[in-house]
Amino acid sequence: xxxxxxxxxxxxxxxxxxxxxxxxxxxxxxxxxxxxxxxxxxxxxxxxxxxxxxxxxxxxxxxxxxxxxxxxxxxxxxxxxxxxxxxxxxxxxxxxxxxxxxxxxxxxxxxxxxxxxxxxxxxxxxxxxxxxxxxxxxxxxxxxxxxxxxxxxxxxxxxxxxxxxxxxxxxxxxxxxxxxxxxxxxxxxxxxxxxxxxxxxxxxxxxxxxxxxxxxxxxxxxxxxxxxxxxxxxxxxxxxxxxxxxxxxxxxxxxxxxxxxxxxxxxxxxxxxxxxxxxxxxxxxxxxxxxxxxxxxxxxxxxxxxxxxxxxxxxxxxxxxxxxxxx
Amino acid sequence: xxxxxxxxxxxxxxxxxxxxxxxxxxxxxxxxxxxxxxxxxxxxxxxxxxxxxxxxxxxxxxxxxxxxxxxxxxxxxxxxxxxxxxxxxxxxxxxxxxxxxxxxxxxxxxxxxxxxxxxxxxxxxxxxxxxxxxxxxxxxxxxxxxxxxxxxxxxxxxxxxxxxxxxxxxxxxxxxxxxxxxxxxxxxxxxxxxxxxxxxxxxxxxxxxxxxxxxxxxxxxxxxxxxxxxxxxxxxxxxxxxxxxxxxxxxxxxxxxxxxxxxxxxxxxxxxxxxxxxxxxxxxxxxxxxxxxxxxxxxxxxxxxxxxxxxxxxxxxxxxxxxxxxxxxxxxxxxxxxxxxxxxxxxxxxxxxxxxxxxxxxxxxxxxxxxxxxxxxxxxxx
Numbered sequence: 001x002x003x004x005x006x007x008x009x010x011x012x013x014x015x016x017x018x019x020x021x022x023x024x025x026x027x028x029x030x031x032x033x034x035x036x037x038x039x040x041x042x043x044x045x046x047x048x049x050x051x052x053x054x055x056x057x058x059x060x061x062x063x064x065x066x067x068x069x070x071x072x073x074x075x076x077x078x079x080x081x082x083x084x085x086x087x088x089x090x091x092x093x094x095x096x097x098x099x100x101x102x103x104x105x106x107x108x109x110x111x112x113x114x115x116x117x118x119x120x121x122x123x124x125x126x127x128x129x130x131x132x133x134x135x136x137x138x139x140x141x142x143x144x145x146x147x148x149x150x151x152x153x154x155x156x157x158x159x160x161x162x163x164x165x166x167x168x169x170x171x172x173x174x175x176x177x178x179x180x181x182x183x184x185x186x187x188x189x190x191x192x193x194x195x196x197x198x199x200x201x202x203x204x205x206x207x208x209x210x211x212x213x214x215x216x217x218x219x220x221x222x223x224x225x226x227x228x229x230x231x232x233x234x235x236x237x238x239x240x241x242x243x244x245x246x247x248x249x250x251x252x253x254x255x256x257x258x259x260x261x262x263x264x265x266x267x268x269x270x271x272x273x274x275x276x277x278x279x280x281x282x283x284x285x286x287x288x289x290x291x292x293x294x295x296x297x298x299x300x301x302x303x304x305x306x307x308x309x310x311x312x313x314x315x316x317x318x319x320x321x322x323x324x325x326x327x
Numbered sequence: 328x329x330x331x332x333x334x335x336x337x338x339x340x341x342x343x344x345x346x347x348x349x350x351x352x353x354x355x356x357x358x359x360x361x362x363x364x365x366x367x368x369x370x371x372x373x374x375x376x377x378x379x380x381x382x383x384x385x386x387x388x389x390x391x392x393x394x395x396x397x398x399x400x401x402x403x404x405x406x407x408x409x410x411x412x413x414x415x416x417x418x419x420x421x422x423x424x425x426x427x428x429x430x431x432x433x434x435x436x437x438x439x440x441x442x443x444x445x446x447x448x449x450x451x452x453x454x455x456x457x458x459x460x461x462x463x464x465x466x467x468x469x470x471x472x473x474x475x476x477x478x479x480x481x482x483x484x485x486x487x488x489x490x491x492x493x494x495x496x497x498x499x500x501x502x503x504x505x506x507x508x509x510x511x512x513x514x515x516x517x518x519x520x521x522x523x524x525x526x527x528x529x530x531x532x533x534x535x536x537x538x539x540x541x542x543x544x545x546x547x548x549x550x551x552x553x554x555x556x557x558x559x560x561x562x563x564x565x566x567x568x569x570x571x572x573x574x575x576x577x578x579x580x581x582x583x584x585x586x587x588x589x590x591x592x593x594x595x596x597x598x599x600x601x602x603x604x605x606x607x608x609x610x611x612x613x614x615x616x617x618x619x620x621x622x623x624x625x626x627x628x629x630x631x632x633x634x635x636x637x638x639x640x641x642x643x644x645x646x647x648x649x650x651x652x653x654x655x656x657x658x659x660x661x662x663x664x665x666x667x668x669x670x671x672x673x674x675x676x677x678x679x680x681x682x683x684x685x686x687x688x689x690x691x692x693x694x695x696x697x698x699x700x701x702x703x704x705x706x707x708x709x
Contacts, residue, residue, distance in 0.1 A: 054493055060523055065482055065516035072486020075465070076494070090446035096513070099476045100483070107461030107472050110677035144678050144686070166679035196684065 004187040010180040012154035013043050013119075015188070016161035017081060027165060028073060030057040031066060031083030031093065031119075040085055041121055047115055063093040070116050079115045079165055087122040087174075088131025094139075098159040099188040101170045102145030117161075122150075123214045123264050124311055125178035127304040134301050135265035140172045140319040141242040141274075148242040149195060152216035154184035156239060159192035168220055174241075176214035198245035200252060204234035207258040207324055210249060210275060212238040215262045215312060233321065241271050249275070250282045257288040258324045262312050267295035279311050289327035292320045352528055352550045354564055354596060357571040360624040362632025364571075372482050372575040376639045382423065382570050383634060385646050386415040386627045389439040391652035392448050395659050396438075400605040404663050405455045409436045413568070413600030416626030417533045419443060420573025421501065421595070424581055427469065428498045430491070432484035435473040436533075444470040448655070458669055466566070477496040478511030481530065485517045488528035488584070499584040501577075503530045507538025509554065510546045518558040518590070529577065529582035530555070530592045533567060536597035540612040552594035560590045567597030568626040598624070671697065 007015070020027045028049075029044055035058035038045030048056035059066050063084055070080040084090045090097075095116065104114050124133030141148045147169050151157040157175070164171040193199065201216065202223050209219040216237045223233040236252050238244060253259045259279055261272035272293035279291055294312045302310045355370050374382075393411050400408040411418060418439030425431060425443070433440055441451055445468050453462035454473065461472040474480040484502030491498050508514050509532060521528050532551050536543055547554070553563035561583075565576040573595055580591040598621035602609040609618075634640040675690040 060516070060519050062516040064513055065485075065520050067519050068479065068482020068513060068516065069486030069489060072488070073490045074481040074486075075483065076487045076490030077473070078490050078493075092512075095476065096479060096482065100474075100479050103460070104472070105680055106464055106677045107459075108677075109459065109462060110680070111464035111466065113680045147679070147683070169683075243686075245684070258677060 002187075002189050004185045006183055007154050007186050008181050008183050009151070009154045009157045009176070010043055012042060012158040012186050013161055013175065014045055015186070016158045016165075017044060017047060018050070020081070020162060020165045021047065021055060023164075026077060026079045028055050028057060028078050028080045029083070030059050030070065030080055031151070032059055032061055032085050034058060039083060041177065043119070043121075043175070043180075044083070063089055063091075064096050067093040067096040067101065067116075067118065068245060070118075071096065071114065074114050074116050075112060079117075081119060081165060082109060083119045085121070086132045087134040087136055089119055090118075090120055090136065095142070097146070097170075097172075098143050102143050105169070106145065113315070114170050115165070115168050116169070117164045118168045119173045119175060121180075121193065122174045123176055123178055124301065124307045127307070129304070130176055130301070132247065133304075135174075135263065135273035135296065136229040137172070137174050137241050137263075138265055138270045141271060146242060147171045147196070147240070148174065149240045150176060150213035151239065152176065152179070152211075152213055152237050155186045155190075156184070156237075158186045158188065159190070160195055160239065163175055163192065163195040174213060179214050179217060182217070183197070187315070196243050196245060197241040197268070198236050198238045198240070198248035200234060200248070202230040202235040203293045206232045206254065206256060207260065207321055208234045208236055208249070208252045208256045209260050209262060209317065209321075210236045210238055211262040212271075213263075215264060218312060219262055219317060222314050222321065225314060225318060226321060231325070244271075244275065244278075246278055246282065249279060253279055253283045254286045257286050258292060258327075259287075259291045260294060260317065260320045261291065262294045262317055263296075264311055265296055266298055266311065267293040268298050270295060289324040292324050294320045299300050330668060352552070352564055354566050355572050355576050356566040356569050358569045358629055359656075360568070360629050361531070362629045362636060364633065367572070367575075370378075370572065370575040370579060372571050374571070379630070379634060380640050380644060382419055382574070383440060383630050383640070384651075385419040385423070385439070386570065386630070387648050388652050388655055389415050389419060389442050390627060391656050392442070392659060393438055395656040396452065397601070397605060399452075399660065400455070405452060405605075406457045407455050407606060409604045410601035411436050411438050411625070413598045413621065414533055414535055415439055416570035416630075417567035417573055417595035417597045420570040421531050421533070421577040421593070424574050424577035425501060426498070426581075428496070429581065430469045430471070430484070430487055430500045432471045432480040432487070432500065432502045434472055434477075434480065434503050434508070435475050436505075437473070438692055440503065441470060444468040446470050448659055448665075452659070452663050453666065456663060456666055456693050457665055478508035478513040478517075480504070481508070481511075481514045481517035484528050485521045485526050488590075489524050489528035492524070492527055497579045497585045499527045499529060499708050501531050501581065503533065505538065505652055506532065506534040506536065506543045506546055506551060507541065508532075508678065509551050518555065518592075521590035522558045522560050525587070525589035527587070528590045529580040529584055529643060530590060531577065531580075532592065532594045533597055534594050536568075537599050537603070537609075537613065539603040539607060550594070552592055555590075555592035560592065562592035562594065564594045564596055566621065567595030568624045568629070570626055570630055619676055
């Protein structure tokens with residue numbers, strides 16, 4: 001039994017990878033610059049020093065190659081955790097992920113397993129250049145055979161990574177890069193919630209805000225601000241985009257009768273669109289207002305000087321809350 | 328910079344060991360199209376009469392099975408077939424070079440290699456009939472599923488080989504691909520990964536001269552086997568219609584890999600005698616003269632001539648192989664026709680190993696929908 005420790009999301013993922021490397025000799029960490037450098041965000045800091053170049057592998061600069069060889073390693077019995085350095089760089093590997101990784105278990109009639117975790121730092125808010133701030137999670141959630149998750153807290157970062165590595169299916173693990181340095185308590189001896197279970201992180205009665213990854217914090221701030229105006233908002237951290245825990249969300253919406261979904265990704269055909277459709281179907285007679293979405297526009301991710309205008313923030317969330325409550 | 332000087336410069340890489348880049352392409356051959364045994368300075372082979380007859384039997388069986396599959400497609404029993412006609416020696420020679428513990432990553436045309444690995448030919452037909460998308464346990468024969476996306480499997484093979492090396496195993500891996508795939512980024516990335524990690528993988532390219540309608544010249548300005556030089560590992564071109572040379576060269580390449588010397592590229596120079604698939608019409612893009620020229624280099628005919636001339640097999644043997652291949656074709660024909668359509672609920676099988684709430688929900692909904700028709704006329708028609 002160890003006492004809970006305060007650590008950042010970045011450190012929590014590092015600790016999670018370390019524990020997984022320690023407990024399962026088949027776990028490998030691979031990617032560009034993950035070794036000596038410890039990754040451009042230092043998420044893998046110190047792992048190669050302690051586990052060696054055979055298990056913490058600096059790869060050639062070729063994303064399709066990283067995922068394609070991770071598939072081969074998984075077929076051989078390994079559990080590779082592959083890092084894609086930034087969200088916008090995953091697309092050279094998209095073919096391997098979609099046409100090979102996602103389908104192989106089914107094509108083999110269940111005879112082979114593909115326990116591959118793909119870590120992707122994602123989202124904006126860090127003032128980066130093009131291709132370093134995107135949120136492509138819906139493009140992966142749309143593909144059968146993949147699981148897609150994103151933690152919002154250090155504790156979830158630690159436990160969800162452990163669970164993703166132990167999962168026998170491919171998991172796309174989206175890391176909220178602008179929250180990497182947020183701190184929180186991590187209890188490494190706790191019993192974690194199931195990987196794909198949503199969590200009510202703030203209770204309320206007037207409206208439900210649903211979010212995941214970097215937007216959970218934004219929604220919690222919005223709920224605090226709304227409280228000052230006498231409005232009680234419930235916040236649900238979805239944690240998983242494939243599958244989505246609609247039961248937890250449904251229970252919340254049946255109570256609050258209003259739902260606003262918040263994500264950084266463009267709203268058009270995004271995660272929020274699917275949630276709106278399903279919650280409308282499940283909660284039609286409970287809803288007092290249409291399900292509203294707050295997210296990115298149908299535009300390329302803007303240059304850094306405009307990203308604060310593009311990204312959902314407290315005011316944009318509250319604007320949608322007002323609209324939903326006005327029905 | 329001319330092509331020649333580029334190649335000459337890159338010949339400082341691994342290709343110096345086996346037939347260098349920049350030189351006129353050399354073809355390793357041990358059995359001429361006329362059925363004459365010839366020797367090669369680097370590659371040799373010494374087989375017993377029984378082994379030689381075995382290679383002949385494998386090739387005849389493979390061709391007979393392949394021809395039967397074409398017929399079954401024409402009869403509507405298969406949706407598609409990708410014929411290997413003309414490539415029997417490349418596949419049987421290389422497949423017979425592998426050990427049981429080696430691992431094979433095929434394209435969708437490796438029916439002969441599958442035969443050498445002990446995969447039941449009927450298993451290969453499931454995806455072409457449309458009853459599954461793969462359909463066998465890859466680990467049963469160390470023969471991975473057919474891969475349709477061109478070149479993807481080269482990376483899987485490389486990753487598998489990296490894993491085998493980590494395990495301290497002396498197993499090797501062989502990745503099959505074609506001349507068209509040599510243009511794919513995944514094949515280039517596989518060469519890079521295999522080279523920098525010194526992975527025990529043999530890249531076996533069957534250059535059958537055509538990628539659907541595009542000739543090899545549309546894929547490469549240099550002979551494909553010279554491509555490996557730029558990545559720092561050796562490449563060799565072998566007469567892909569000479570089963571003895573293919574066997575000898577692939578054995579050496581696998582030995583090279585398993586002894587810790589890293590990857591090697593083998594280009595089996597052969598010819599796709601049929602169309603790309605049963606959906607293709609090769610008369611639209613190539614001349615009969617070319618096909619006739621390659622027909623004279625037929626892989627089975629030359630081994631038969633050799634066996635007969637050397638007194639290693641008699642008429643009774645050839646007749647027996649024919650009869651056995653007919654029996655195989657009959658078994659395949661009957662087996663395919665008896666292959667049932669899968670239950671519609673199979674749509675939801677094996678999508679995830681650890682389950683998925685959405686799949687569970689949709690499965691239940693679809694089952695309830697299907698149940699409405701049970702006992703009704705519509706149900707009977709379904």
